[in-house]
Amino acid sequence: MEHEVARYPESAGEIMVETVDELQRNGWFEDALELCGRVIADFPGMDSAFARMHRIETLWKLGRDGDAEEALAELWELDEEALLAAELVAELLDSHGDPLRALQWSDRAFAGLLRPDVDPEEIENLGDLVHAQWRAALRRRMGFAPDALDRAAQRRDPAMELGALRPTEDPGRQGLAALGVVDSAPSAAYREETDEVLLSHIVRADVADAHAAGLLTGFGDTEALTPDTYFREVELNRRQMRRETEFSRGRDIPLSMAEIRAFADEQGVTTPTENIRSAAAAAKHSRGGDFPMWPPERNQPCWCASDRKYKKCCGRP
Ligand SMILES: [Zn+2]
Numbered sequence: 001m002e003h004e005v006a007r008y009p010e011s012a013g014e015i016m017v018e019t020v021d022e023l024q025r026n027g028w029f030e031d032a033l034e035l036c037g038r039v040i041a042d043f044p045g046m047d048s049a050f051a052r053m054h055r056i057e058t059l060w061k062l063g064r065d066g067d068a069e070e071a072l073a074e075l076w077e078l079d080e081e082a083l084l085a086a087e088l089v090a091e092l093l094d095s096h097g098d099p100l101r102a103l104q105w106s107d108r109a110f111a112g113l114l115r116p117d118v119d120p121e122e123i124e125n126l127g128d129l130v131h132a133q134w135r136a137a138l139r140r141r142m143g144f145a146p147d148a149l150d151r152a153a154q155r156r157d158p159a160m161e162l163g164a165l166r167p168t169e170d171p172g173r174q175g176l177a178a179l180g181v182v183d184s185a186p187s188a189a190y191r192e193e194t195d196e197v198l199l200s201h202i203v204r205a206d207v208a209d210a211h212a213a214g215l216l217t218g219f220g221d222t223e224a225l226t227p228d229t230y231f232r233e234v235e236l237n238r239r240q241m242r243r244e245t246e247f248s249r250g251r252d253i254p255l256s257m258a259e260i261r262a263f264a265d266e267q268g269v270t271t272p273t274e275n276i277r278s279a280a281a282a283a284k285h286s287r288g289g290d291f292p293m294w295p296p297e298r299n300q301p302c303w304c305a306s307d308r309k310y311k312k313c314c315g316r317p
Pocket residue numbers: 231302303304305306310313314315
């Protein structure tokens with residue numbers, strides 16, 4: 001390697017990363033780690049990003065899980081390198097049995113396309129189509145219904161099967177077995193099995209907090225979100241979803257920010273995201289409880305906890 005590096009000094013970082021890969025494949029993990037350290041120190045940008053990914057993988061192989069977690073957290077904090085390595089780290093996390101965090105990293109790779117102000121129908125340039133399809137497959141496996149990005153990936157490649165969702169299939173080690181469909185179009189399989197879909201909402205007292213934490217994407221980027229605006233929007237979204245997908249009712253899981261943060265903690269995630277929020281709702285549902293149905297009867301209390309009847313609150317036309 002040193003010879004190659006001397007011959008092609010402008011590609012030194014790249015050659016060293018290739019060597020790391022070789023060392024790993026041959027089981028020389030300590031040497032791989034040492035070389036990762038050199039690349040990270042001397043070749044910022046793409047090479048360092050890849051070396052950081054390899055370092056995490058190598059640490060896992062050595063059984064040094066704590067160090068791997070630290071390296072992962074460190075990479076997450078680096079704007080440029082986290083973005084450059086995001087797809088690879090996502091795939092690495094999934095192969096390590098951690099689909100939920102894999103999805104977080106994948107979402108980071110597509111952060112620009114997942115912003116609330118991006119119109120799903122307008123997504124034409126997907127960036128890396130292969131990774132977009134990988135993400136769609138991961139989300140399908142986790143029981144999530146297709147989101148705008150998944151549908152855009154499918155438009156680019158209609159052979160992709162996005163319809164056949166089964167929430168109980170291969171849930172990974174995170175206890176995601178009960179992952180249904182939350183706040184998005186319900187899957188056909190989930191509907192067939194249960195005749196109801198999972199819905200969730202943020203409790204009234206925590207709407208502003210959730211919005212500030214970036215958990216209510218699709219409800220405007222900058223303005224403060226009042227609970228009344230939020231519940232109205234959710235109600236209208238649900239009605240539209242019901243028209244489009246022919247489900248008749250949903251089990252409505254209320255979530256507080258404390259519950260979402262506690263669930264994120266359990267998953268070893270510092271910043272809750274929409275995915276975490278959806279998974280938290282599914283986890284709460286799977287633990288059992290007496291959750292109300294949406295829509296309620298017209299004369300029942302409104303689901304938004306306004307103390308008004310449904311027909312006079314969110315149920316109004
Ligand atoms: Zn209401």
